[in-house]
Amino acid sequence: MLKIRLQRIGRKNDPAFRAVLTDSKNSTKSGKFLEVVGAYNPKSGATSWQAERIKYWLGKGAQVSGTMHNFLVHDKIIDGKKINVLPKKKPTQTRKVLKAQK
Numbered sequence: 892m893l894k895i896r897l898q899r900i901g902r903k904n905d906p907a908f909r910a911v912l913t914d915s916k917n918s919t920k921s922g923k924f925l926e927v928v929g930a931y932n933p934k935s936g937a938t939s940w941q942a943e944r945i946k947y948w949l950g951k952g953a954q955v956s957g958t959m960h961n962f963l964v965h966d967k968i969i970d971g972k973k974i975n976v977l978p979k980k981k982p983t984q985t986r987k988v989l990k991a992q993k
Contacts, residue, residue, distance in 0.1 A: 896956035907932050942968045
């Protein structure tokens with residue numbers, strides 16, 4: 892399955908990302924991709940997406956990662972709601988519960 896996701900580039904402590912079209916089985920750090928469809932610089936907040944190419948690949952059945960989906964919704968390239976990409980918090984156990992288990 893083809894996926895559009897962010898790939899980190901840049902030096903240590905100077906992150907930059909490019910949006911790439913890749914096979915979902917490829918690692919994010921493998922460097923293998925089919926096409927570059929955009930870029931994101933978190934320090935300046937600048938984004939540049941190739942909207943036509945992204946829409947073309949979505950029409951061909953490519954999926955987007957959660958973070959890319961939120962970027963594309965924010966920039967009005969695709970319609971929809973943003974999704975929560977943060978991990979779910981595990982409930983913490985209180986000391987009383989831990990003492991009761993002993």
